[in-house]
């Protein structure tokens with residue numbers, strides 16, 4: 001059974017066993033495309049696996065912060081076909097991480113990601129395979145953004161094409177002082193296909209999105225902060241004594257938002273997600289359901305107990 005159909009099946013079962021299951025029942029399974037769209041997850045996975053190279057590595061830390069590394073430095077961290085499959089598998093692992101609070105997405109060798117591996121792109125340039133790759137990556141990146149984790153893209157070096165799209169599939173973006181995010185698709189005779197345009201409009205607004213895409217503008221940290229694509233700029237480790245590595249800086253930036261138990265942090269992300277994606281009444285009902293998962297929970301009862309001492 002295709003993964004997304006299986007997830008729908010599991011969600012049907014979970015809807016009877018929990019508030020979150022019920023509200024997830026109202027929400028798509030996380031997959032944009034399923035078998036009803038003629039999307040066969042296993043078929044495209046096998047096709048993509050035929051284009052090897054690099055890896056997508058996942059480190060889940062006791063702190064509740066995971067680090068996902070796009071690891072193909074000899075290709076400026078371009079995503080090979082097998083890396084696209086890796087990415088989807090890591091997202092599945094993170095969907096089941098009950099102790100998780102946050103995720104940092106970064107690239108190896110001080111650069112983020114230069115998009116699809118052009119060698120793979122050339123080999124699957126026929127319309128049918130291109131559409132299948134597009135749907136596979138839209139599913140993977142939509143599920144990435146919908147993780148119940150606060151996610152940050154740590155952009156060093158360059159985030160180009162699909163790499164820029166990957167950066168939009170995180171809640172926040174922190175840019176190194178010399179980094180660039182560029183939607184180079186127009187130069188390829190393309191538009192984003194991994195959901196990057198849809199997410200960019202929601203991040204920077206339609207006018208700025210039109211400028212960044214139509215102009216294939218190089219977004220440096222200054223422009224990124226100006227249009228809202230960047231949420232922070234990292235200090236240059238060489239320049240500032242004690243600045244820490246980019247990863248340490250990203251973890252420090254996140255620390256303000258992930259104090260507290262994982263279930264509460266995950267509930268915060270869930271209510272923001274539904275507010276961001278669902279129509280008003282659906283979002284309100286989902287908020288009520290998520291509220292029901294933490295009301296009277298261990299963290300709530302402990303807080304009430306400690307407050308009662310302040311009479």
Ligand SMILES: CC[C@@H](C(=O)O)C(=O)SCCNC(=O)CCNC(=O)[C@H](O)C(C)(C)COP(=O)(O)OP(=O)(O)OC[C@H]1O[C@@H](n2cnc3c(N)ncnc32)[C@H](O)[C@@H]1OP(=O)(O)O
Pocket residue numbers: 074075076078114115116117118119121158160161162163184185188190191192193194
């Ligand atoms: C939906 C979007 C998706 C799609 O349509 O499928 C895409 O993302 S399409 C790809 C979009 N990305 C690009 O167009 C970026 C292409 N790369 C470059 O522009 C440059 O390589 C760079 C990233 C700006 C770096 O330039 P530079 O510092 O001069 O290094 P090199 O160019 O020499 O690159 C080193 C090495 O890496 C290989 N490389 C880089 N990017 C890719 C890539 N996307 N796919 C495959 N290989 C890539 C490059 O070929 C060099 O390899 P060697 O020549 O073997 O040393």
